Amino acid sequence: MLRMDWLENQMHHSDTMAQRLYQQFSYEYVGQSLAQWQQEFAAGQLDGSWKTLVVTDGDQLLGSAALAQDDLSSRPELGPWLACVLVAPEARGRGLAAQLIEGICNHARDSGIKTLYLHTHDKADYYAKRGWHLLERFDAWGKEQCLMSLAL
Numbered sequence: 001m002l003r004m005d006w007l008e009n010q011m012h013h014s015d016t017m018a019q020r021l022y023q024q025f026s027y028e029y030v031g032q033s034l035a036q037w038q039q040e041f042a043a044g045q046l047d048g049s050w051k052t053l054v055v056t057d058g059d060q061l062l063g064s065a066a067l068a069q070d071d072l073s074s075r076p077e078l079g080p081w082l083a084c085v086l087v088a089p090e091a092r093g094r095g096l097a098a099q100l101i102e103g104i105c106n107h108a109r110d111s112g113i114k115t116l117y118l119h120t121h122d123k124a125d126y127y128a129k130r131g132w133h134l135l136e137r138f139d140a141w142g143k144e145q146c147l148m149s150l151a152l
Contacts, residue, residue, distance in 0.1 A: 002062075004103060007052040008045040013061045017054060018042070021064075021084050027141040044068075052084060053103045055096050063087035065100035067108055072119055074140070075147070080108065082118040082150075101130070109152040116152060119145045 007014060018041035022034050029037055044050025052066040064084050071081035082104055087096045108116055117135075120127065124134060124146040132148040139145065 002055060002057055004053060004055045007054050010054060011045065013054060014042045014045060016061055017064050020086060024086055053100055055100060062091040063096050063100055065104045067104050078117045080113060080116060082116050105152060114152055116150045118148050121145050
């Protein structure tokens, strides 16, 4: 049975989720070891800097999305951020990413946040269809990135 919950309530999944993010977005972790990222990610669940929503099926971790305080060091004036959106390949096509994103947006709105930001190099069309607006394009990590926002 599918269950959506905050990772802070299921910390036994923290290292696995951090490892999947590290592998999927490896270009963002140059100079940081997996162990360092896992430690930062776990600490972020407790201090709120990486408030992560996960979806599971039984004990199988299927995906995540996070509300991050800082996800783009070159733009410290922006935030908070929708980050860490990732669904396991075997669970894709079931609308889980959309549900996770909606959960993060609802939490942000309920917390009084008026605008969320994200950056993506390959999913701008996906987010645009869901109401996100392109603010600018920039180069980072050897890829063209799209900086986007969503008014809550």
